[in-house]
Amino acid sequence: MTVRRIVxxxxxxxxxxxxxxxxxxxxxxxxxxxxxxxxxxxxxxSVASRDAWRAGPWPSDPQAVSGDP
Known part of the structure; x- marks a missing residue:
C-alpha cells in the first residue's frame, strides 16, 4: 500500500x-x-485520516503478523 495523501x-x-x-x-x-x-x-x-497512522500495530512488528510471543 502506498500513502498518497492523508485527508x-x-x-x-x-x-x-x-x-x-x-x-x-x-x-x-x-x-x-x-x-x-x-x-x-x-x-x-482507501481514504484515511492522520489518526490512522497512530492506530498500529503494523506488519513491521513480527508479533502483529505471526502472533508469536
Missing part, C-alpha cells in the same frame, strides 16, 4: 470520491474507509 475529513472525502468514481464503501472503521467499484470489486480506494 482531514474522511466522511467528506468518502462522499466526494463515491460520487466522482461511483464507488461504494465496503469497509468503514471511521478513521479509514475503503471504497470499491460495484462492477469490479478489485478496484479499490
Amino acid at each position: 482531514p475529513d474522511v466522511p467528506a472525502s468518502v462522499e466526494f470520491y463515491s460520487g466522482l468514481l461511483g464507488m461504494e464503501p465496503v469497509m468503514d472503521h471511521g478513521w479509514i474507509v475503503t471504497l470499491a467499484d460495484p462492477g469490479d470489486p478489485a478496484r479499490r480506494l
